[in-house]
Amino acid sequence: MNLIENVREALKSVKVNFLRTVLTGAIIAIGISSLVGMLTAIDGIKAQIAESFAGLGANSFDIRNKGESGGRVVQEGKTEKIYPRIDYREASQFKQEFSAIGISTVFTSVTGIAEVKRGSKKTNPNTRIRGGDENYLSIKAIKLAKGRNFSQMDVRYGSAVAIIGKEIEETLFNAGEDPINDKVTFLGRSYTVIGVLDKQGGVGQDQGADRQILIPIENASRLDLRGSFNYRITGVASDPGKIDYEMGQAIGIMRKIRQDRVAQEDSFELAKSQSVAESLEEVAGYLRIGGFGIGFITLLGASIGLMNIMLVSVTERTREIGIRKALGATPLRIRQQFLIEAIVICVIGGIFGMMLGIGIGNIIANFIGPGGFLIPWLWMIISFIICIAVGLIAGYIPAFKASKLDPIESLRYE
Incomplete structure (x- = not known):
């Protein structure tokens, strides 16, 4: 056998x-x-x-408040000094000085509980309002379904214009109705819609990316009456091979803007986008x-x-x-x-x-x-x-x- x-x-x-x-x-x-x-x-x-x-690529990095929120930093059980938040002036100055090396974007979260109105229609009070500049969409790899991006003039003068998410369009506008150049109201102010974001989806039932509205960062800074907004910066190096060198340059620029002394540690955090993937x-x-x-x-x-x-x-x-x-x-x-x-x-x-x-x-x-x-x-x-x-x-x-x-x-x- x-x-x-x-x-x-x-x-x-x-x-x-x-x-x-x-x-x-x-x-x-x-x-x-x-x-x-x-x-x-x-x-x-x-x-x-x-x-x-993936859109962030291996040649981008984030600059944010020390300890994520600008509060106390705790190391080895000891509470250390309180680092001041990065304010809008510092973030804008960094963007301007870093432009000689690479591009960057300044953005902030205004609120996550806004109610948006158009005529008799309104959304649930769960819309995210975010301030961004002309580079925000390209650096964050967010596409427009229709309309246009912010212009440099919109950002510079803080125009009352907005780019809305797909879910906002579907809630406030009828099928076949063009939202471009129409007006929506939130936070007690009227904004002209100049663009609609492509559908991004989300995780599970959280479709927050489609419930967001982008406004010019200058306009958002005017809503920061108490100086409590967290301004973040994402920079993109000119070449992936130069990322470490240009991150060093970015640290130098930010230390100068923040007036960190020679022996003093950085009063901000800098992290590669690659670390997120890791x-x-x-x-x-x-x-x-x-x-x-x-x-x-x-x-x-x-x-x-x-x-x-x-x-x-x-x-x-x-x-x-x-x-x-x-x-x-x-x-x-x-x-x-x-x-x-x-x-x-x-x-x-x-x-x-x-x-x-x-x-x-x-x-x-x-x-x-x-x-x-x-x-x-x-x-x-x-x-x-x-x-x-x-x-x-x-x-x-x-x-x-x-x-x-x-x-x-x-x-x-x-």
């Missing part, structure tokens, strides 16, 4: 015991689908988030470990179920094993027969599990945030290897038991 014949017998056994094969394969399929599904969903979500940062990858790595752990536990339960089924199969086929041994089958060939049968069941279940997992993973990823269809080839290959390993582990004890049966006692078995 050679190896090829063992493969034929394994396939024949799978065909004869079709219902048992389907049920056993379903156990493996559920385990594999949970593993592949979770890992596919994690990769899909990561790809969508990474895409939102942090994202680190978080995704932890999620993968968690997903793999949960999938592994599910597969462990599936392998125990498969082992139980194979032990039942050995008991049912005791006489068959006795006949094979009487005809000259060696213990090695008997072990091979049951191992191959276990592996075949695992591979069949694994293939269906992979297909189901890819589908579920992509559905979850697209539900959280619209994106493309992802096929995780790496996880498919790993899952296929796991299927074979599970088949070997779950099938070995039943196969070993079958190979040790006494042929005479087996032939007597009823």
Whole structure:
């Protein structure tokens, strides 16, 4: 009884015991689908988030308040000095001086709870108002669906113009109605709509990117009556290879503007956009470990179920094993027969599990945030290897038991 014949017998056994094969394969399929599904969903979500940062590129950096909010900085349990916020004058001066090296944008968040009105129509009080300049859209990789960007004159004089999000347009304007050059009112002021942002979507039910309105940064600064706005700067180096050098230049410019003394540490923070991607990858790595752990536990339960089924199969086929041994089958060939049968069941279940997992993973990823269809080839290959390993582990004890049966006692078995 050679190896090829063992493969034929394994396939024949799978065909004869079709219902048992389907049920056993379903156990493996559920385990594999949970593993592949979770890992596919994690990769899909990561790809969508990474895409939102892709426009920043590897040659951009952020300058912001020390400690993110300009408050106290805590290091090693000690509360240190309070650093003053970056104000609009400092941010504008930096943009002007940095223009000799590269481009930059100054922006700030005005409020996240504005109500926007147009005639008798109004939005829920959850609209985000943000101030930006003529470079904001290009640096942040935000596209316009219609209309125009802020001009330098709009930014310089703080014109009462606005670029609205897609959801604002759909709420305040009827289908087919052009919002360009029409007026909307928020924060007690009237603004002329000059552009509509392309649909950006969001994560889950949070579609905040489509509920935002951009106004010129100069206009936004006039709303900063208490001096509490956080002004942030995103700079873009002239060349990715010069990013470190030009970040050093940016630090020098900002220290001069902020009048930081020679021995004094920076009174602001500067971070590469690349560090955001690195942090994202680190978080995704932890999620993968968690997903793999949960999938592994599910597969462990599936392998125990498969082992139980194979032990039942050995008991049912005791006489068959006795006949094979009487005809000259060696213990090695008997072990091979049951191992191959276990592996075949695992591979069949694994293939269906992979297909189901890819589908579920992509559905979850697209539900959280619209994106493309992802096929995780790496996880498919790993899952296929796991299927074979599970088949070997779950099938070995039943196969070993079958190979040790006494042929005479087996032939007597009823």
